Amino acid sequence: MNLPTIGFIGTGDFSAYLIAALRRGGFGGRILLSPYSRVKAERLAATHGCIVAEDDARMFAEADWILLAVRPEQLANTLPNLTLRPEQVLISAVAGATIAELQAAIGKDISVVRIMPSSYIDTIDRGLVPIYPASDDVAVVLGTAGRIVTFETEDQFELAMVGACLAGWIYSFIATLESWFLERGLTSAQARLVVAGNIAGAAGYALAREEVSLDIVSDGIATEGTFTKLGLDHLAARQAPLPWLEALDIVFRRLNLLT
Numbered sequence: 611m612n613l614p615t616i617g618f619i620g621t622g623d624f625s626a627y628l629i630a631a632l633r634r635g636g637f638g639g640r641i642l643l644s645p646y647s648r649v650k651a652e653r654l655a656a657t658h659g660c661i662v663a664e665d666d667a668r669m670f671a672e673a674d675w676i677l678l679a680v681r682p683e684q685l686a687n688t689l690p691n692l693t694l695r696p697e698q699v700l701i702s703a704v705a706g707a708t709i710a711e712l713q714a715a716i717g718k719d720i721s722v723v724r725i726m727p728s729s730y731i732d733t734i735d736r737g738l739v740p741i742y743p744a745s746d747d748v749a750v751v752l753g754t755a756g757r758i759v760t761f762e763t764e765d766q767f768e769l770a771m772v773g774a775c776l777a778g779w780i781y782s783f784i785a786t787l788e789s790w791f792l793e794r795g796l797t798s799a800q801a802r803l804v805v806a807g808n809i810a811g812a813a814g815y816a817l818a819r820e821e822v823s824l825d826i827v828s829d830g831i832a833t834e835g836t837f838t839k840l841g842l843d844h845l846a847a848r849q850a851p852l853p854w855l856e857a858l859d860i861v862f863r864r865l866n867l868l869t
């Protein structure tokens with residue numbers, strides 16, 4: 611496959627980290643940027659070897675794929691301007707916007723692929739790149755940015771979006787835990803390492819040993835008399851996972867209201 615030229619509509623946070631991840635992973639194809647947010651587009655172009663298009667029409671004429679990354683509330687104003695040819699592909703990062711909704715606006719003959727990588731994608735190896743539906747060409751290119759995870763149904767993909775919210779929640783969780791260690795004498799660098807390093811370590815173990823039950827791992831560590839059990843019993847007594855499950859439910863319900 612020849613490297614596709616990718617045109618980005620929306621040059622905010624999402625596009626910045628996806629483009630950084632693509633370049634970090636070795637994607638050398640042309641990346642064109644909509645001039646809509648000119649300052650952000652020029653900054654991205656200078657940092658990651660992209661080209662700010664003269665106008666959107668020129669970008670649509672030259673791009674093989676259009677990557678849509680405007681905020682959901684900006685979609686209604688953006689969709690009427692998306693004039694794709696049948697051989698072009700629309701790759702959408704817009705949370706909650708279904709393929710049927712996007713095709714209703716741009717034409718049923720246009721292929722649409724949804725993606726949902728998260729904010730860490732340019733900083734870690736093999737960060738998740740959820741996609742739906744499967745597309746070999748898109749997987750090859752976005753596979754340079756991270757680990758492609760393909761879903762069989764759009765409902766499953768929506769659950770991956772709910773999962774992506776976890777990243778934002780975990781940043782906040784880490785910040786709260788870091789403060790506890792800072793107040794007791796660690797430097798901020800040490801607190802970051804102690805908190806994020808242990809969370810990353812446990813997550814890394816969970817990913818590497820997917821055949822293992824994590825309840826069994828936890829029970830094996832938190833044996834009678836351990837410090838781990840002392841804290842874990844308190845977390846269980848306070849039903850610590852409950853608000854996390856409630857937050858997942860809240861996002862899931864909102865998503866179902868949209869679709």
Ligand SMILES: NC(=O)C1=CN([C@@H]2O[C@H](COP(=O)(O)OP(=O)(O)OC[C@H]3O[C@@H](n4cnc5c(N)ncnc54)[C@H](OP(=O)(O)O)[C@@H]3O)[C@@H](O)[C@H]2O)C=CC1
Nearest residue numbers: 620621622623624646647679680681682684688703704705
């Ligand atoms: N941020 C994240 O971690 C994640 C985001 N996403 C999805 O990515 C999408 C973008 O989010 P994010 O990057 O955070 O948002 P940002 O607000 O940072 O970026 C959106 C950009 O699109 C621009 N824009 C608006 N309308 C148009 C248009 N018609 N043509 C060209 N550009 C336009 C906005 O301009 P202006 O500055 O004027 O508003 C803004 O610069 C969202 O739909 C979100 O669901 C998905 C996964 C994770």
Ligand SMILES: O=C(O)[C@@H]1CCC=N1
Nearest residue numbers: 705728771772774775
């Ligand atoms: O919060 C959002 O709306 C997007 C979708 C998943 C992560 N960020």
